[in-house]
Amino acid sequence: MASSRRNDESRRDFLEQIGLGAGAISLLGAGLVSFARNASAQACAPPGNPGTPQAWRRDNRPIRQRKAASTLSSAEVQKLRDAYKAMRDLSSSDPSDPRGFTHQANVHCWNCGGVGSVIQVHGSWQFFAWHRAYLYFHERILGKLIGDMSFRLPYWDWDAPDHRKLPPAYATPGDASNPLWNGTRDMDANDEVPDDDVGEDVMDAALTASDFDDFGGTASSMGIPEGAPHGSVHVDVGGDMGAFGTAGKDPIFYAHHSNIDRLWSDWNLGSSTHDNPTSSLFLNLRFNFYDENKKWRSIRARNVLDHERKLRYQYPAPTEGGVMERLLEWTQVQPPRPVQRRMEIGAPLRDQLARALASNAEIRIHFDGIQVPVDKSAVYSVYADLQEAEAARGAASPAFLGTVPVVLNDKDNRHPTRPERRAVFRVTKRLRQLLERQAPLEFSLVERGARGEKGRVLPLRARAVRFSVAQVE
Numbered sequence: 432m433a434s435s436r437r438n439d440e441s442r443r444d445f446l447e448q449i450g451l452g453a454g455a456i457s458l459l460g461a462g463l464v465s466f467a468r469n470a471s472a473q474a475c476a477p478p479g480n481p482g483t484p485q486a487w488r489r490d491n492r493p494i495r496q497r498k499a500a501s502t503l504s505s506a507e508v509q510k511l512r513d514a515y516k517a518m519r520d521l522s523s524s525d526p527s528d529p530r531g532f533t534h535q536a537n538v539h540c541w542n543c544g545g546v547g548s549v550i551q552v553h554g555s556w557q558f559f560a561w562h563r564a565y566l567y568f569h570e571r572i573l574g575k576l577i578g579d580m581s582f583r584l585p586y587w588d589w590d591a592p593d594h595r596k597l598p599p600a601y602a603t604p605g606d607a608s609n610p611l612w613n614g615t616r617d618m619d620a621n622d623e624v625p626d627d628d629v630g631e632d633v634m635d636a637a638l639t640a641s642d643f644d645d646f647g648g649t650a651s652s653m654g655i656p657e658g659a660p661h662g663s664v665h666v667d668v669g670g671d672m673g674a675f676g677t678a679g680k681d682p683i684f685y686a687h688h689s690n691i692d693r694l695w696s697d698w699n700l701g702s703s704t705h706d707n708p709t710s711s712l713f714l715n716l717r718f719n720f721y722d723e724n725k726k727w728r729s730i731r732a733r734n735v736l737d738h739e740r741k742l743r744y745q746y747p748a749p750t751e752g753g754v755m756e757r758l759l760e761w762t763q764v765q766p767p768r769p770v771q772r773r774m775e776i777g778a779p780l781r782d783q784l785a786r787a788l789a790s791n792a793e794i795r796i797h798f799d800g801i802q803v804p805v806d807k808s809a810v811y812s813v814y815a816d817l818q819e820a821e822a823a824r825g826a827a828s829p830a831f832l833g834t835v836p837v838v839l840n841d842k843d844n845r846h847p848t849r850p851e852r853r854a855v856f857r858v859t860k861r862l863r864q865l866l867e868r869q870a871p872l873e874f875s876l877v878e879r880g881a882r883g884e885k886g887r888v889l890p891l892r893a894r895a896v897r898f899s900v901a902q903v904e
């Protein structure tokens with residue numbers, strides 16, 4: 432009968448989710464089977480009956496620093512481990528407690544449209560605000576579980592060239608005795624996030640985004656850093672991190688997002704024009720979470736904008752060097768136009784770009800609506816020349832522009848991600864060589880495999896491409 436077949440299927444789904452194969456089904460009693468049916472229908476829904484949330488209440492704790500994960504003292508590492516250990520233990524001692532690690536991970540799954548959910552916080556201006564709120568409640572729960580509300584999450588500063596490896600506390604020991612470890616990662620203790628994904632060019636493109644539309648997105652489009660560096664690091668770490676539905680199961684997720692949150696904070700500080708949206712549509716966005724006392728709370732986007740005063744944590748001041756560049760004013764040198772792989776550079780544009788180069792300007796290329804394959808989580812390198820794309824030399828190639836990541840919502844691709852991405856690349860250093868060739872630019876995407884090897888080569892299609900320049904004083 433149809434209904435009993437459906438039950439068998441959902442039971443099988445559930446068993447696969449908890450890591451038992453089909454062979455285990457017959458060993459299980461009827462009690463677990465009916466639990467399994469519910470669990471399968473709403474695999475990552477919030478536990479209990481949350482009901483109507485109570486408003487988040489003003490936080491009066493002392494303001495404390497979030498620190499770089501690799502600079503924690505051994506006492507601080509121990510505290511971090513104790514907190515995640517307690518959170519993991521809670522999942523087994525009381526599976527219904529929303530503060531347990533499995534439920535904490537499921538919060539992310541549920542909010543990226545997991546089975547039965549209609550919420551999707553990725554791909555729009557919800558991204559930065561929602562993740563800030565998520566980390567805030569998660570951090571408070573960790574603090575409560577170790578009886579120390581001054582606990583703050585660390586951040587993984589992969590943007591620092593000597594911190595491209597997983598922070599040691601999260602990677603070693605590489606076994607279940609370490610509550611910060613996750614056995615599904617593609618990256619091991621000695622691997623590094625590639626410079627192409629998180630290097631200076633990528634960080635500068637993010638930090639010099641001139642308005643929030645570019646930096647954090649709009650109601651319907653994603654901001655630039657949500658792609659690279661954010662998505663790239665998900666793909667690079669891989670395993671659970673490689674899909675939004677499972678990413679929260681890896682403790683490194685929270686340190687990664689703390690760094691993404693720091694990027695938002697630094698962008699705000701970088702210029703007096705780097706404002707957050709003021710529309711009430713944005714300010715009144717409401718996000719719901721269980722707090723450290725298992726109370727279902729609702730917090731608005733407007734409450735998370737000033738993390739220091741409202742949420743009681745701060746980051747070290749951004750380093751001097753970067754600040755000047757963040758004050759740049761960008762002007763568009765040509766109206767945006769669609770591109771189907773080839774872009775002719777006519778004489779007027781060539782002259783404009785050449786003049787900008789001669790006057791020492793910073794030059795960027797912007798792509799809106801890049802069509803990307805969405806069959807797997809992957810990072811694509813963008814080249815402005817087909818032969819160079821075939822050769823796939825990465826940053827060593829004068830035609831290499833940067834990378835565009837795709838992170839699936841779930842590994843089995845059951846709820847598809849949107850097939851369009853935005854990207855901004857700094858081309859100042861490479862443009863001279865590209866212009867000298869006097870040939871049309873032939874944009875291509877090259878899939879980068881898990882160990883950096885070359886995958887598919889595809890023509891790049893985008894809704895719009897344009898250049899912008901900024902005079903450097």
Ligand code: C2O
Nearest residue numbers: 539553661665675
């Ligand atoms: Cu909600 Cu890094 O993803």
